Amino acid sequence: MTVVPATHLVDRAGVSRAAYLVTTQLGWLFREQETSDIGIDAHIEVVDGVGAPGGASGLGTGRLLAVQIKSGASQFTKPTDLGWWFYCDAKHVAYWMNHSLPVTLMLFEPESEQIYWQHVNDETVIVAGHGHKVLVPLKNKLSESHRDELAVPARRQTSGGIAMARPTRGTSVRQADYELAGAIDLLVSALGKTIEEATPRDFRFAFASQLRALHRRAGAPDLDIVSMKTGYEVAKLSSYLKGVTHPSRGRVVAIVEALIECACEKEIKIPGYLTDVRAWERMWRVADKPGMQKILKNKARKGLPLSWQS
Incomplete structure (x- = not known):
């Protein structure tokens, strides 16, 4: 048998x-x-x-x-x-x-x-x-x-890895919350903490991890090149990517746009959601403001949908 x-x-x-x-x-x-x-x-x-x-x-x-x-x-x-x-x-x-x-x-x-x-x-x-x-x-x-x-x-x-429809402001906000909540989930788990114990510092580190992810997807360009495109010192860019310091909103936009430009120069296709500047601005605001962090933590803890919702 x-x-x-x-x-x-x-x-x-x-x-x-x-x-x-x-x-x-x-x-x-x-x-x-x-x-x-x-x-x-x-x-x-x-x-x-x-x-x-x-x-x-x-x-x-x-x-x-x-x-x-x-x-x-x-x-x-x-x-x-x-x-x-x-x-x-x-x-x-x-x-x-x-x-x-x-x-x-x-x-x-x-x-x-x-x-x-x-x-x-x-x-x-x-x-x-x-x-x-x-x-x-x-x-x-x-x-x-x-x-x-x-x-x-x-x-x-989608064709070419780029979203066919331009995201609306509401979609950008929801997508940003989804991405940052996922980063927070991973960070606090690695630290042996719960969502409730996530601090403003944790949020800044989670935001920095999102910037590092974009840097990798853009082919990990040398920071000297990013510095030339943005006008920011290499040491400052390094501290932003490591989460040592939190950049201003304007600097975030400039860094994201520079990394997207680096990817284009190398003919690297980046998913459309990573090129949504409004989503990056939303993630920056959440990482910068404890009141918004509290709202996002409540959503994540309750398992509420964070993106692609009407």
Whole structure:
């Protein structure tokens, strides 16, 4: 008789549960990758205008997420106040980061039959010793209430990597809050703190991490070049990127525009949301004003949607 490993059954249960929740909760399309799986278990297509199952028909968008599904109690052995750490090797990270589609990690917990998710990108992947780790938040349940957040990277995937429609001021604000809240989540988790314990200094460091991410995406240009474009001293630019000092709003705009220019000169394509100056101004204001930080912390703690909402 053929032996069927228990791990195989758990893995199949995870894929099946993901397919069920994607189709019934989100109203999206789920396409399992049944052959030559080396790091991606399924593709998910975002569907617009869908109602409850059996209700209004939706409109396929062609916007896709690549999904890696990990199943079993063993995936939940590294808890934090905010969720669980998922550890992975450098080869998997390289494959995910270089994938032509945005990649989302999903963890299946058999006991609760719940699936938790996290997008894989420069901000969520953290170096850990000889490998890497990704924080999968407890609040990120695969459910209808997180449909818009889950769709964000897929909607960014457009011709040439640039958003087709110019973002409105409201969209810029919501996108900025989403990005900065994610950076705060990662920062306080790494420090062993909770959202409530995040300080104004933490917010400034989180903002600096966003600037560093843009610097990397722009090809990590030498600071001498950025200095020539902005007129700011190299030492000042270095302190801004490290979070040692917090730049003025005008300087933030100048630095962002200089980095975008550097990327264009190297023919590096930067996602459209990173070129939205209004979003950067919003992130700067939140990092600069404790009152706005309190509002953002409340949203993040309650798991409220922060972007792509009307």
